[in-house]
Amino acid sequence: MRRRIKPIVVLVLFALLTLLFFIGKIHSDNLLSQQLASAEKTIPSTTSKSTTSSSSLETEEFVLNPIIDVSGWQLPSEIDYDTLSNNISGAIVRVYGGSQITKDNNAAYTTGIDKSFKTHIIEFQKRNVPVAVYSYALGSSTKEMKEEARAFYKAASPYKPTFYWIDVEEETMADMDKGVQAFRKELKKLGAKNVGIYIGTYFMTEQEISVKDFDAVWIPTYGSDSGYYDAAPDTTLDYDLHQYTSQGYINGFGSPLDLNQIAVTKDTKSTYEKLFGKIKSQ
Structure with missing residues (x-):
């Protein structure tokens, strides 16, 4: 149980x-x-x-529009500044055409001052285009080179340009290097922080002009001068800016312009900011 x-x-x-x-x-x-x-x-x-x-994102390629250089030969009345400004990344304006200017020159006064520089600078700056300036060196002595530097700085400094360039293309004195260095030193003495030189490599070698004390170097080499960039300069010179054509066309101006770009051997963004200042955030 x-x-x-x-x-x-x-x-x-x-x-x-x-x-x-x-x-x-x-x-x-x-x-x-x-x-x-x-x-x-x-x-x-x-x-x-x-x-x-x-x-x-920060290391993406930095792309620029052309940089132009203009003078009194480009008449303000023929420029649509609104359109042109939208198609460039900087302008280098001639302020002084040299002490040997004659009354027959239609782009500059007999004082050497460019006839259109004020209008060019004001119109570009008004549209937020960074502006640098240049002077064509024609002094026949160290004394004259210094005088040109003073006239150049006096006319340009009120507009606070990003860079002062000395355009050296002609043999105007026996020792060109001595004259060019006098011009540079005078600009520095007057208060110009950034002073560069525009010079052809052949002329630089021929005249034994030293560029080592300049803050930047700008050289012209045109290749076929087709209006487009088609050849890098054949040089070992450490340069910053390259004028690659004298026959460039940009919307806003109906005649040819000198077009320039940052050297292909340099970092585009940092070199651009060196020559034209910090890029403003969009």
């Missing part, structure tokens, strides 16, 4: 089993929480991804 189990025993066993189940579940939940916490510590941070993305 089977022994009968008392109801009280059944209840006690059921209670014990239920208690063991809850204890096991609590332990299992605690273990799972610990595992999750440990796993969270090994998840890669998303900060590194964001930094990489930002860095890659």
Whole structure:
């Protein structure tokens, strides 16, 4: 005959089993929480991804429009400054045409001051185009070179140009290097922080002109002079700016313009900012 189990025993066993189940579940939940916490510590941070993305954007290629140089030969009345300004990244304006200017010159006064420089500078700056300036050197002595520098600086400095350039193309004295250095030193003495030289490499070698003390070098080499960039300068000279054509056309002006670009051997953005100032954020 089977022994009968008392109801009280059944209840006690059921209670014990239920208690063991809850204890096991609590332990299992605690273990799972610990595992999750440990796993969270090994998840890669998303900060590194964001930094990489930002860095890659910063290193994207910096693209510029042409940089032009203009003088009184480009009449303001023939320029649509709004359109032209939207198609260039900088302008270098002639302020002084040299001390040997004659009354027959239609682009400059007999004082050497360019007839259109004020209008060019004001109109470009009004449209947020960075402006540098240049002077064509024609002094026949150290004294005259210094006088040209003073006339140049006096006329240009009120407009706070980003750079002062000395355009050296003609042999006007026996020791051209001595005259050019006198011009540069006088500009520095007057307060010009950034002084560069525009010079052809052949003329520089022929006249034994040193460019090492200038803050920047600007050279002309035209290739086929087709109006487009088609050849890098064949030189070992450390230059910053390259005038690559005298036959460039840009919307806003109907006649040919000198077009320039940052040297292909230099970092475009940093060199541009060296010559024209920091780029304003859009």
